Amino acid sequence: MLEKSSPLWWLFAAVSVVLYLAVFLPGMVNRWQMIWVSCGPVAGFLATVAFSVHYDSPLNELLPVYCGGILGIALGIVGHWKAMRAFMTWRAENPGKPDDEGPGVPWMLQVAFTLPIFLGGAFWYMNAS
Structure with a gap:
């Protein structure tokens, strides 16, 4: 099992963002919608950074939850x-x-089912490692 402190999580986070944008951007019909949707991964990353700073935990170890959410x-x-x-x-x-x-x-x-499953898996992974 990949360690939660592995630098590969940065690669997984980047791939997650690319997949998110590849899924969402074709459905947007104007520039403002595309900008708004593109802010989702940024907002999630800023929340992850804020959590990391506030609880003094390594950002790298929180990336599985970020990937699961995205x-x-x-x-x-x-x-x-x-x-x-x-x-x-x-x-x-x-x-x-x-x-x-x-x-x-x-x-x-579908989002109501996939999001808790992926986030639950990410939290399980973080606690099991």
Whole structure:
């Protein structure tokens, strides 16, 4: 089993971000949506850094949770690109309306399952190592 302090986690984190962007960016219909979605991995990394600093734990050892979160969200979208694109098109055309008035978001159920599974696996891995 790969040690949680292995420098390979940096590579896994970079690959996770690339996969996240590859899944999300094709579904965005304008520049602002692309920028907003691209901020997700950055915000997650900043939260990981803040946790590392606050609890005085090595950042490298927290990367499995970062990877689990990014991959859990990205894999929740897989297979729902058309629905996501339809929703994002509606969102761009109706900026003031609540989201529940637009087309359905079938990927939310998939995200609700994949994210806890990946994060749970990452936390298990960190505690088992």
